Amino acid sequence: MKFYNLLIDWYLSNKRELPWRETKNPYYIWLSEIMLQQTKVTQGLPYYLKFVEEFTTVKDLANASEEKVLKLWQGLGYYSRARSLHFTAKYVSDTLKGEFPDNYKDLKKLKGVGDYTASAIASFCFKEPVAVVDGNVYRVLSRVFGIDLAINSTEGIKKFKELAQSLIDVKRPGLYNQAIMEFGALHCKPKNPYCISCPFQVRCKAFQQGLIDKLPVKLKKTKVxxxxxxxxxxxxxxxxxxxxxxxxxxxxxxxxxxxxxxxxxxxxxxxxxxxxxxxxxxxxxxxxxxxxxxxxxxxxxxxxxxxxxxxxxxxxxxxxxxxxxxxxxxxxxxxxxxxxxxxxxxxxxxxxxx
DNA sequence: AATTCGGGGCA
DNA sequence: TGCCCAGAATT
Known part of the structure; x- marks a missing residue:
């Protein structure tokens, strides 16, 4: 059984119903992805609902004042995301005539859109086979493949991206990307993952070697x-x-x-x-x-x-x-x-x- | 390559 | 308390 088939099978029977999964409109996908950067789905969801109600189109967002955007963003944190969101909305609305870029390379040029977000939008909306690597993906791959390379080292970032890319279902890239992230968020959790009922148990290096709570490896953060x-x-x-x-x-x-x-x-x-x-x-x-x-x-x-x-x-x-x-x-x-x-x-x- | 950006939830 | 979360930009 291929890696992506196990993952997608798990996903189709365990996924959450989330509003941004009901659309392929790049505006809504982009909005949700920016909001969910370093943010749990449960925390970002109410903000997403507020934003789509207040700003139905990217043009509505572009025409708002930054102060209004920040006010709606209030409490979500990492406020540069909101400022970049507003900047990019104006750019897409004015320069791109309201049309989002339709590929990874051009999406990544947008302010506030990095490797992860460009991959997410390109695969979800345009079926481009580019693998996402977020915190969930680092965790799942480091455990299943037993990789102790630090996920926040330059080498680690490169290797995990390559590995994720090699595992993607090129026919269903969006589905694969959704599946691996959802699996990490709900099943292969940071603490107390459900190894007992895991579809990867027999091949998971970390489980076999008792290293589940040792992976992924992350370089320690600077002091507060x-x-x-x-x-x-x-x-x-x-x-x-x-x-x-x-x-x-x-x-x-x-x-x-x-x-x-x-x-x-x-x-x-x-x-x-x-x-x-x-x-x-x-x-x-x-x-x-x-x-x-x-x-x-x-x-x-x-x-x-x-x-x-x-x-x-x-x-x-x-x-x-x-x-x-x-x-x-x-x-x-x-x-x-x-x-x-x-x-x-x-x-x-x-x-x-x- | 390392640091800087928020806030909430959980063991 | 410490760690993590659908990371990106800056230094």
Whole structure:
């Protein structure tokens, strides 16, 4: 029995019903693939449904503002995906007259579309026999073929791609690609895979050698850096101050409160003595209160943030918040701006409309 | 070749 | 807690 036949047989009797499996429209496939990068299906699904409802065509997406796209993306993470999504929608809509490229080579030129996504779209929509290699594929192939090459090494990436390509069903490339990913996601899971009922049990090198929990091999990630954030929640006459994050870094183009970053956690007295703080509000504040007694710990993949929200009551918004990239807005308009989950949780707890 | 991008879920 | 997830872009 060929590898792809075992895989496809398993898939046809075990696959989930997912909305993007009901179409071959490259716009919807592209949208789903971008959303699912480094994201579990259960997490991405509600966002996909929101997007297809809001943006029926690539032109609808192209005509939206980036702010609206980011707002709908809010909470899904890796926001560069949303910015690239919007950029590519405009490019496809304007330059390509609404028609997506119909092959791997040209798809890969699109911003935000790498090897995996180009392979997925090309095979699903256009039957091009190019193998996908995502986290699921690395896991299935490393186990079945007993390969201990690191999946995030240059050599590993190349070898696994070649192996996947050699295994593809050239007559049914889309089906094969779907099948191997679904098998990895549902059956050959990272932890507690179902080896007992596995169609590859007799030929799986990892199972035979008791190496299931040793594969795949992955080079260890860099350590998480801790940062201390102090957000200034300035309140005056039902207005507040926000700022859009610019440049490269986390949460690019999302909004937040004026931020003072410090080397260590600081007290109220230390904040009042902070040069940046004094430049903003001078000494005309009525009162200042720490919203959260203990810093809120917000963990990202490569960063740990220790966050304090300082609520500052004022008669007037200071002039220094009326220039540069600060924006004075009504509290009731806060909900319109795309913000990180960290900020969103604060807004919900603080109950801004009250 | 290594790092940087989020957030949630799970053992 | 540490690891993983339908990765890609940047350094």
């Amino acid at each position: 850096v801790t940062k201390n954030f102090n957000y200034l929640v300035v309140l005056a006459k039902d207005q507040t101050v926000i700022q859009q994050r610019k440049g490269s870094g986390i949460w690019e183009n999302l909004y937040q409160f004026p931020l003072i970053e410090t080397e260590i956690e600081i007290s109220k007295e230390e904040l009042l003595d902070n040069a940046e703080f004094k430049a903003y509000v001078k000494d005309d504040f009525k009162n200042i209160n720490l919203f959260n007694k203990k810093p809120i710990k917000h963990v990202l993949s490569h960063r740990k943030l220790m966050v304090k929200f300082w609520v500052i009551q004022l008669e007037e918004i200071p002039d220094n918040f009326k220039k540069n990239d600060f924006r004075v807005i009504d509290n009731s308009d806060l909900k319109l701006y795309p913000v990180p989950v960290l900020i969103q949780k604060f807004l919900e707890n603080f109950n801004f409309t009250k």
